[in-house]
Amino acid sequence: MPGPTEDLFADDALQQPSGREQIGDESYVLRGYALPWIDRLLPELRRVLAQSPFRRMVTPGGFTMSAALSSCGALGWTTDTSGYRYSPLDPRSQQPWPRMPQALRQLAAEAAADAGFADFAPDACLINRYVPGAKMSLHQDKNERHFGAPVVSVSLGLPAIFLFGGHERSDKTQKVSLFHGDVVVWGGVDRLRFHGVMPIKEGVHGVMGPQRINLTFRTAG
Ligand code: SIN
Ligand code: FE2
Numbered sequence: 001m002p003g004p005t006e007d008l009f010a011d012d013a014l015q016q017p018s019g020r021e022q023i024g025d026e027s028y029v030l031r032g033y034a035l036p037w038i039d040r041l042l043p044e045l046r047r048v049l050a051q052s053p054f055r056r057m058v059t060p061g062g063f064t065m066s067a068a069l070s071s072c073g074a075l076g077w078t079t080d081t082s083g084y085r086y087s088p089l090d091p092r093s094q095q096p097w098p099r100m101p102q103a104l105r106q107l108a109a110e111a112a113a114d115a116g117f118a119d120f121a122p123d124a125c126l127i128n129r130y131v132p133g134a135k136m137s138l139h140q141d142k143n144e145r146h147f148g149a150p151v152v153s154v155s156l157g158l159p160a161i162f163l164f165g166g167h168e169r170s171d172k173t174q175k176v177s178l179f180h181g182d183v184v185v186w187g188g189v190d191r192l193r194f195h196g197v198m199p200i201k202e203g204v205h206g207v208m209g210p211q212r213i214n215l216t217f218r219t220a221g
Contacts, residue, residue: 030114031179057078073123086144111185120149120219142192158208159203162195
């Protein structure tokens with residue numbers, strides 16, 4: 001039998017805030033939103049990653065990203081020395097990316113609707129894996145053809161500090177702690193705001209192990 005302290009910390013819901021937090025005019029953190037989906041989501045994610053495993057990609061500037069990437073859906077985001085782009089093929093296998101599992105698509109669409117964006121139909125799901133020390137520098141999501149649809153971001157595993165900036169790289173950033181199961185949605189006037197992730201702290205997550213996995217859904221094509 002676990003003691004009372006272990007019991008308390010075994011339950012993610014007790015460690016994290018719940019409900020909806022507004023972080024911009026059209027941006028929200030939906031606390032714990034993905035938790036009821038986890039049991040459906042993880043086996044699907046494993047299938048996707050068996051087909052298109054995580055790999056570290058190189059930026060146009062020649063730097064190897066610290067986060068490892070994969071994708072599912074009709075389009076996958078990739079980078080190499082010739083630029084950032086969406087591609088229907090996994091460059092590693094030259095085969096189409098794995099299909100976007102229904103559970104993932106539905107979770108993203110429901111979260112978007114909850115944040116005020118009805119009829120979100122993502123065609124791209126970027127999967128980022130961060131081990132402790134990995135980070136994501138400030139950037140805008142702007143390789144999509146249109147910006148009418150929001151970005152929906154699902155956090156799994158180790159906590160992260162998400163940086164949510166403005167429309168200029170130099171704008172002040174808000175620091176938003178993200179935990180296993182949290183979903184962030186930004187769109188509309190906030191769609192092109194800079195954002196990033198601070199280096200992940202050492203740790204082992206009870207469900208996901210020593211890593212953070214982030215899923216970002218977008219309408220790219
Ligand atoms: C991204 O902007 O591509 C990832 C954001 C995150 O990992 O939370
Ligand atoms: Fe991004």
